[in-house]
Amino acid sequence: MRYIAEAVERGHISGDGHYTKLCHALLEREAGANKVLLTTSCTHALEMSALLLGIQPGDEVICPSFTFVSTINAFVLRGARPVFVDARADTFNLDESSLEAAITPRTKAILLVHYGGVACNMDVIVPIAARHGIPLVEDNAHGLFARYKGQRLGTFGVMATQSFHETKNFHCGEGGALLINDMQYAERAEIIREKGTNRSRFFRGQVDKYTWVDVGSSYLPSEILAAFLYAQLESRDEIQGKRQRIWQRYHDGLSAWADRYDVQLQAVPANCEQAYHVFALVMPSLETRQRLIAHLKAQGILSVFHYLPLHLSDMGRQYGGQPGDCPVTERLGDCLLRLPFYNDLSAADQDAVIAAMESFDGWM
Numbered sequence: 001m002r003y004i005a006e007a008v009e010r011g012h013i014s015g016d017g018h019y020t021k022l023c024h025a026l027l028e029r030e031a032g033a034n035k036v037l038l039t040t041s042c043t044h045a046l047e048m049s050a051l052l053l054g055i056q057p058g059d060e061v062i063c064p065s066f067t068f069v070s071t072i073n074a075f076v077l078r079g080a081r082p083v084f085v086d087a088r089a090d091t092f093n094l095d096e097s098s099l100e101a102a103i104t105p106r107t108k109a110i111l112l113v114h115y116g117g118v119a120c121n122m123d124v125i126v127p128i129a130a131r132h133g134i135p136l137v138e139d140n141a142h143g144l145f146a147r148y149k150g151q152r153l154g155t156f157g158v159m160a161t162q163s164f165h166e167t168k169n170f171h172c173g174e175g176g177a178l179l180i181n182d183m184q185y186a187e188r189a190e191i192i193r194e195k196g197t198n199r200s201r202f203f204r205g206q207v208d209k210y211t212w213v214d215v216g217s218s219y220l221p222s223e224i225l226a227a228f229l230y231a232q233l234e235s236r237d238e239i240q241g242k243r244q245r246i247w248q249r250y251h252d253g254l255s256a257w258a259d260r261y262d263v264q265l266q267a268v269p270a271n272c273e274q275a276y277h278v279f280a281l282v283m284p285s286l287e288t289r290q291r292l293i294a295h296l297k298a299q300g301i302l303s304v305f306h307y308l309p310l311h312l313s314d315m316g317r318q319y320g321g322q323p324g325d326c327p328v329t330e331r332l333g334d335c336l337l338r339l340p341f342y343n344d345l346s347a348a349d350q351d352a353v354i355a356a357m358e359s360f361d362g363w364m
């Protein structure tokens with residue numbers, strides 16, 4: 001509230017002021033990207049990446065089917081055709097063993113999502129993208145500050161996107177960021193974000209007037225949002241510490257139970273420092289998942305499923321998606337469940353959730 005009041009008192013609450021600059025500097029330092037631009041959402045950062053990569057009608061873009069609609073919609077908006085790849089059964093991330101077979105001469109980008117902030121298998125994916133000369137974009141909405149073999153997620157692709165939507169670990173209600181690693185995209189990113197003008201260069205004194213130079217839109221968040229976000233980012237260790245404790249308590253409390261009933265918890269490979277964005281488990285069947293949701297609901301506990309397979313959505317079917325194309329994703333759509341997970345979830349409430357899970361007897 002203090003930062004928001006200060007932003008207002010500064011007299012300019014449009015974008016790219018004091019707090020936006022503080023957020024950019026903090027994210028460049030702590031997330032390890034060469035250049036960061038706050039945006040109005042992760043969806044808009046994805047739209048920027050599709051513009052920056054020059055996606056045209058008829059281009060193909062590879063992406064997981066197990067993701068949020070924005071990952072691919074931003075590219076479909078430019079006329080791209082989605083090519084969906086299945087998920088791994090253990091981490092729920094894009095199955096790297098199916099990646100190469102999805103590449104064609106029309107492939108213009110590979111999109112990745114690090115589900116729950118657990119990294120994809122970058123040791124395999126990065127060389128495949130490099131060998132084919134296809135730019136990699138990380139939709140890192142779940143994975144800010146997480147690492148793979150010590151390297152920050154969001155720094156493997158030519159660019160990456162973050163979400164600061166209220167449902168994410170750090171937020172400002174609605175917001176996002178574009179992280180640019182390959183600096184050949186940096187100047188054009190500023191222009192696209194500023195309605196296709198070179199206004200950013202004008203403010204830096206590099207040109208004496210600004211003008212329309214390219215396509216673009218308005219992707220800058222207000223200083224009020226940046227002020228809120230800066231406080232969140234400053235509190236990153238406290239927030240992540242809480243989330244780590246919550247994740248660990250579920251994991252410790254439910255591992256034996258999961259083994260006993262053939263329930264699968266999301267795997268976190270040893271080389272991943274994850275972001276603790278979700279606690280997800282896979283029930284043995286759609287029926288048991290639905291019964292567990294109802295059982296928890298009867299005790300006042302809200303549990304939720306996650307992504308419905310994009311290849312089977314109305315839009316996905318228009319691009320030829322068929323049942324059976326991505327069997328692991330279809331199973332995750334049917335069987336995956338997320339437990340209550342928010343920063344101030346108390347240990348006592350978590351123990352009540354765990355006890356409610358243990359009392360579930362709807363297996364048959």
Ligand SMILES: *Cc1c(COP(=O)(O)O)cnc(C)c1O
Pocket residue numbers: 040041042043044067068070071113139141142162163164165174175176
């Ligand atoms: C939340 C989310 C988005 C969209 O974020 P917005 O900031 O709401 O646009 C995109 N991709 C993934 C993987 C997400 O989880």
